Amino acid sequence: MTKRAVPWTAPTAIDPLNSVVRLPGSKSMTARALVLAAISTGTSTLDNPLRARDTELMASGLRAMGVSISTVDDDRWVVRPRPLTGSAQVEVGAAGSVMRFLPPLAGLASGTVTFDGTARGRQRPLGPLVTGLRGLGVRLDASAADGLPLTVYGKGRVRGGEVAVDASPSSQLLSGLLLAAPDFDRGLTLTHTGPALPRAPHLRLTVEMLRAAGAAVDDTTPDSWRVEPARLAGRSWLIEPDLATIAPFLAAALVVGGRVTVPGWPRSTLQAGDRLRSVLTRMGGSFRLTEKGMTVRGGPQIRGIDVDLRDQAELSPVVAALAALADAPSTLHGLAHLRTQENDQVAALARELAALGAGVVEHEDGLVIEPRPLTGTVFETYDDHRMAHAAALLGLKVPGVVLSDVACTAKTLPGFPALWSAMAGAGS
Structure with missing residues (x-):
């Protein structure tokens, strides 16, 4: 059965953010x-x-x-x-x-x-x-x-x-x-x-x-790993918030300014998404963990970055979107295996960022992104929730970014359009 695409115009934010975003488990x-x-x-x-x-x-x-x-x-x-x-x-x-x-x-x-x-x-x-x-x-x-x-x-x-x-x-x-x-x-x-x-x-x-x-x-x-035979006992699992799915929400503070807080952020975690903090800090954000959760604040500008994303590849579309809005060129390495995801994500990012007006050079293992004035257009999501996240992030700053299909975000976060719109102050 063919799924029906749901086009969606990403909201543009006018004011700095002051949002609390509660997300489901990892x-x-x-x-x-x-x-x-x-x-x-x-x-x-x-x-x-x-x-x-x-x-x-x-x-x-x-x-x-x-x-x-x-x-x-x-x-x-x-x-x-x-x-x-x-x-x-x-x-x-x-x-x-x-x-x-x-x-x-x-x-x-x-x-x-x-x-x-x-x-x-x-x-x-x-x-x-x-x-x-x-x-x-x-x-x-x-x-x-x-x-x-x-x-x-x-x-x-x-x-x-x-x-x-x-x-x-x-x-x-x-x-x-x-x-x-x-x-x-x-x-x-x-x-x-x-x-x-x-x-x-x-x-x-x-x-x-x-x-x-x-x-x-x-x-x-x-x-090398050795696992001994055993009968495991049932137990209770407390699933942490998904720190990869939260990536576009945290990155939004860098794009628009202001702050975004995520309640329930674990003080210790093995999730690769936790590494986003170091990447966003290098790009101009600042983080603070309190009893209320993790808060990220945007800086005066987004800084270009040279970064190896091999171990946190799911963050690549969000980082690429930020790079297109930065104050200097960025180089993203370690992306070769993204060519076998839901789509060839490296080629897809290069194609869609270039369609908006960014300068993009595609390599087998990564992208070089040169910020240029961007113009809104249809952003193909390729049935890939992370491509949709990148498009929504760009739309906060660039009017007229239309996701070809926002329904693909249900892969990891049902209700993404309403959550995103509420954060951006645009209603649902």
Whole structure:
């Protein structure tokens, strides 16, 4: 079924901001907690989970394999594991976490589980995961390109053992194997054989959540992880606010001036989004954490930056938008793996920023952005919520920026247009 695009004119802010923005839970933590709860021996609860397109797809996929997931109000999910079963079809859309976290669980199911997604989902890399699962004794069929559609012939157990893969396209390829590893007969010794991993903080989050669930994980050897077999006990998970989804709201203070406060900001976190503070500080913002939350204030101007975003790639569209409004050129490095996201995000950013009037030079691994006078036009979002965030951010300063489809923001934040408009003082 083809989704209907919802064009939306981004509001332009006239006055400095003075906003408090409350956001839902972390997508990364919600997804990992759901998977760990599914292989635990007792009931688990998720407080403040993200209820958005990607996490609903994850929950639906687990339900298709027999897991009970119920909702208590909007702020709690209750997960009751059951023996994983086959004869299931899982729709993954274009969600990388779903297509990479659930196939290892399907190996633990009794029966056949088939995965498929959108046209873009079929293009996203799964080869290392396919290689890893076959090396662990899982029988499966994949497309000619080792991607979707994917069929896993589960036997109710996975042998486990040692496997080596090149997960350089995405750390999710490792996280998917690690999250299921406690339920493998021999556990898992996993080695990454390729170049430096993108989004390494997400992998550290996986390891720490495994440990919090009771798994024994040895990561003392670089690029190698050992997970011992174990039966995990159900537990309560308190999901932190999503520090990546908050990125455009914090960056808005730099664009317009004034301040934006986010309640509930964790004093200690493994989320990659927390690194946005250092980037925005270098670009002219200032931060203060109090009992009321994290507050960012904008400076007199946005400063150009030379920055490597390999470990916080989800921040790249927001940083690129700020760079187009800065007082000097910026260079963004470490973006090569963004070419295999929901779209080729590097090319998309170059194309859309140039259409507004910015000077952009595209490299395989990044962008050089030269600020120039910008003029509003239609900004193609490519069914990518982060491209939509970048467009909305630019629209605060540039009248006439029209998002080709704002509905894609529901992937991580349903209600984004109303929240954004309220922050900008433009109503809903």
